[in-house]
Amino acid sequence: MKPLTPEEYSDALRRIGISNERFCRVVGINPTTGRKWSSGKAEVPATASALLRIVLALKMDAAKLMELLPED
Secondary structure (H helix, E strand, O other), X not given: OOOOOHHHHHHHHHHHOOOHHHHHHHHOOOXXXXXXXXXXXXXXXXXXXXXXXXXXXXXXXHHHHHHHOOOO
């Protein structure tokens, strides 16, 4: 699977309605990593790309995502 581009990553978060920081906390990574993804300094991994594509395909918003992956 092709990883999301930095623009696609940022757009996916915007469409879901979740901040980079919150998304990163939910999936258990440092928010700095997410900032690197959105700036193009690091490639968005296949797992994160797949998760965001699934969330978008299911037309989920941040609230629904939080039900499935609650913050600790």
